[in-house]
Amino acid sequence: MVMNRKCIIRLSRYKNALKRLKALGFVKVFSGNLADAAGVTSSQVRKDFSLFGITGNRRGGYRVDELVVKISQILGKNELQKVVIVGVGHIGNALLRYKGFEAGGIKIVAAFDIDPSKYTKAAEVPVLPLEEFRRFIQEHQIKIGILAVPDVAAHHVSEIMISAGIKGILNFAPIQLRAADEVIIGNINLEVELENLIYFVNAQDKADPAMVLADDE
Amino acid sequence: MVMNRKCIIRLSRYKNALKRLKALGFVKVFSGNLADAAGVTSSQVRKDFSLFGITGNRRGGYRVDELVVKISQILGKNELQKVVIVGVGHIGNALLRYKGFEAGGIKIVAAFDIDPSKYTKAAEVPVLPLEEFRRFIQEHQIKIGILAVPDVAAHHVSEIMISAGIKGILNFAPIQLRAADEVIIGNINLEVELENLIYFVNAQDKADPAMVLADDE
DNA sequence: TTTTTTTTGACATTTATTTCACAACAAATG
DNA sequence: CATTTGTTGTGAAATAAATGTCAAAAAAAA
Structure with a gap:
């Protein structure tokens, strides 16, 4: 059982991304697609999946439908909560x-x-x-x-x-x-959330890379 | 400039804890008090403080008033936002x-x-x-x-x-x-927040240590 | 004044997380 | 059928974060 909160949050993100991709007509996705959609690296996507025993096809990527079902299963979302x-x-x-x-x-x-x-x-x-x-x-x-x-x-x-x-x-x-x-x-x-935002906005005036605050985080 | 979100969140927590402690009449606190109040270790409190150049007195701990001012400064909260x-x-x-x-x-x-x-x-x-x-x-x-x-x-x-x-x-x-x-x-x-909660509650049925989900991240 | 006590501050260690790198594999192509 | 191509899955390496340890400092006690 994976007990890493960040990882579970990413899983939720992947699921949301998959829904959008599905709406766009995607039937299969590659780790890179999901990575872009969720704002992480493709290694991270694959690593997360391997942690939960989610597998795809080498060269073929992952089937969107299967992926949604598997992630929903992991998140306990297949029955109404x-x-x-x-x-x-x-x-x-x-x-x-x-x-x-x-x-x-x-x-x-x-x-x-x-x-x-x-x-x-x-x-x-x-x-x-x-x-x-x-x-x-x-x-x-x-x-x-x-x-x-x-x-x-x-x-x-x-x-x-x-x-x-x-x-x-x-x-x-x-x-x-x-x-x-x-x-x-x-x-x-x-x-706390607003204080965070304020801190990083102020920090921006000094340093400057763009950023998205992770949940997390 | 510290760019670690978790650390900033803890800073907000310390500030909130300090307000409560102040209301209780505390004039000075030790890292251990803050650690208890914020649910972290005392090393972490001191580490966080050292990251921001916040210092206390060996044996004397930290003055609550000063600490609130310093943390508020760091969080950009001394002027109305x-x-x-x-x-x-x-x-x-x-x-x-x-x-x-x-x-x-x-x-x-x-x-x-x-x-x-x-x-x-x-x-x-x-x-x-x-x-x-x-x-x-x-x-x-x-x-x-x-x-x-x-x-x-x-x-x-x-x-x-x-x-x-x-x-x-x-x-x-x-x-x-x-x-x-x-x-x-x-x-x-x-x-996403609810999905997380659902996951960990379900996980609880299998493993069992009590836990608080960190923000952070 | 000296000793004892207590707590910080810094650094070393451990643990956790992310990224890298590439073999293994499946599909596509010739 | 062999070869090329592109993607996964994973162990190793790198990076980041948390925790443990203890000398140094300061207050209190003797």
Whole structure:
């Protein structure tokens, strides 16, 4: 099992690139094509593939269809992934309405909040009271949750999520969530991202090669 | 000039940790304290600091106040950083209303869209027609923009931004934006983030050490 | 003042990641 | 069928990043 985050991110990128290439009519691709599309070297593409046991044909490259299936398998995307959101403030609400997930096999199935004025139990994606969280998670066997509550509540709410059985949290609160055992935490900190950008833009004034910040990274 | 993104991210983390420690009444800290707060080793903290020429006192550790000032300097945060948003959909709107930036010296000064029904020219943070983008950017000397338009528009709009003088783009559209010369691009791709989480949660079922996904990278 | 204690700062070591280089191979060509 | 061509797959080399170690420094204690 490959446990290198950068590598997994690249895999996601390859998959996205493949979808675009497929839309353009590509039936097979070479490592170099994917490298260009994903902004890496062709060696890296082949190395990544070999790490996951993905093989192509010498001289023939890779079949786009097969590649998409294999990568999706590795990323666990061949079955629909159900995800919940906790915290229906501005960010939570935006994510709730974000249309980009469905195409990628990710479905937001419910959101939770403590503010009764936000409850919409009958909606297609219902907003439910946080008290119902545990029951819902266990009933629907949900493993992934997005945390979008204010920073002061984040740690407390994350504990509720974990105790209910959530195994992976994507945290938007601007605090560094401490990882409990067996739970994976991904942090998206907007201020940190902007600070990064500011640093490198300022640095640009002194040095100058163009660059794309990796995720990562 | 340090060009290692992970290192800069850690610097942001140290700064956040320092703010919390300061709120708790800390006057000085040791590398070990910061390491704990940021989830790294003390060697790493000292290494990072030495990279940026930040020094402390042997036995005395580091003064919290000085450290915050120095790190803020490095991150270019001692003056207010003005940022604009392009695209006032769900995500753009959420960012527009996000309160977390101001404390960190980042100010959203305007947003832009092509939909007249969204214009609010008189608001504290106005939403303006995209046609006014160039004039506004040049008048206010803005370097950083957040791109939150639908994917099909992202590339086109990024070119408008760059030609108007924007030097750093934080891209929320789910495409890999190609970096034009002298422009820094940071990508936040929600689907990629979730895919990562899904992968590692699935992996967890087989192997088991607890983990926090680093940014970075 | 001297000794002890504690922590930094620098460097050495280890570990991880990326790139290089090329043999092995499959398709295309003659 | 042999030869040429172009691409993969991989082990070795290079590069980058993190960690460990300890002398030197500074504060505190004796």
